Amino acid sequence: MPRISIRQHFRKLRSKSRNRGLICRRGVEAVEAALTLPLLLALVFPMLHLTHNWHTEKMLKIAAFEAVKVLGHRDGTLERAQSTFAEYATAFGIEGAELELDPSFLSGSIPTDSAFWVRGVAPQLQNRLPLPLNISLGSQLRSGQVFYRKEG
């Protein structure tokens, strides 16, 4: 069997491909991938964003829960509750979080056994994943309301 160089070997292969008419396949995979990949990413990235947002909302709710325990206590004050909330939110890595209060707080202290709620709120921009295709519609991440009654 005659010995051929590597260069000759590849030249021979290219020649075979040309003969089979497959030369026009070059780049087809890239085009197909370019067409379908956005579909794939449109599925994956929003899922990542959604689960991340849910996780952040969950952690905001836990921080609000800790704040409510302080605020609901007989001697609980708003300042101590806000400080507790900030402490937990920081520990959870949430930036710019704030405690949103039941409007009844504006009228002063909460009487014993009265119901009230709080919730954690954080700007989405500061807490989003560094990925494209964020489908979230709002500018704020908000936990669910945490309801309680003032202890006596």
Next chain:
Amino acid sequence: MTKSRRVRMGVSAILILAMLVPIAIVGFFALSLANIQRNEAASQVAADLSAKYGANAIARELPIDMITERGTSIARDNWTHGGNGQDSNLDKGQVAVEIEYGSTRFVNDQAEFRLGDEPLNSVRVKTAVPAGIVIFGKPIGSILVDSAAAVANVERDLCLVIDRSGSMTFDLTTHTWSADKSAHPKNRLALSTNLSKRSAANQWWWGWPHPENSRWAEMMPAVYALADELEKTKQSELLSIVSYSSQVTENRWDQSTELRSYSSLESTIEAQPTLRYADVVSALEHKYNEVMPIMGGTNIASGIDQAAAVLTGSRSRSFAFKTMIVMTDGQHNVGRSPVDAARDAANRGIEVFTVTFSHDADVATMQATAAAGNGKHFHAADGETLRQIFIEIANTPPGVFIE
């Protein structure tokens, strides 16, 4: 050539599109897990807050129906998720809430909730809601997410039962107050020009404890330490103090070296249940150093009976654990058996801790007394050990989430 090209073209697209199906399945599975986790957090918050409010309401003796209604409302209202400025429209009727009442006991340092037991001091809340696969914000196909929380009011009404029999004026080692009586800071009899008074100087100490050498003086720092520890605990424990000796009337030299007749009762309520610990301890110290001599025999049972009456009286709290600490330096020699008294107290839901102090104390009887009273026995040979024991007894777990 043409056929081959047709077959090959679009293969990658088909492959990727085919892969989208399993990827979508995995994606929805991940979303479902995230949603379940979110529900679990909401569920736990709902159960915890409902149980916490319930325990507080029990402590305030609100009606059970009202507690159940408010607890259910707290549990249901808390089942919310956040989102873009709106809470989810979860049907509150889907949230199952079960509230149970009972008592919490500490067994081997483990809190144990006992359904329906007395004293009623604990609330257990169970919540459950369906949650699962979410498509376009709506759950489809679900599993049940449930949580439970129990909160106990481990509050105690504590009664310190102290021995004020004559032997409390002895020192700890020689079984009598052996120091030079004339050195007693209150003993002015020895300096009196009146011969009869001067000759009585050696007996004068019998009724008044030496502020440094007596067992009473050794005990007082421990009582102060108990008050200090109670101040530090999170819960509000009510402290009462009962003293006991025996019923006697004897003549004693008073502070102005006049002979007076003093009567000692079998047991005395020194302080009704109170949060002002330091005040009542300081009043106790003043009374028996300056106002009333320490004298009489040792009727431990009368102290236990009196303490039981205080702990079950109108000033104690129905939801609180009742504990008495019975301290004695001697041997029971008047009245009925302290073991029987402790058993009676235990039948009224009171734990009886006993502390023997000094070498003279009847340790075996007081161990049996503690056993009959479902409590523990401690022995202190000196004041520092007594102080440590009182601190240990004061430090019991506060109101806590137990589940």
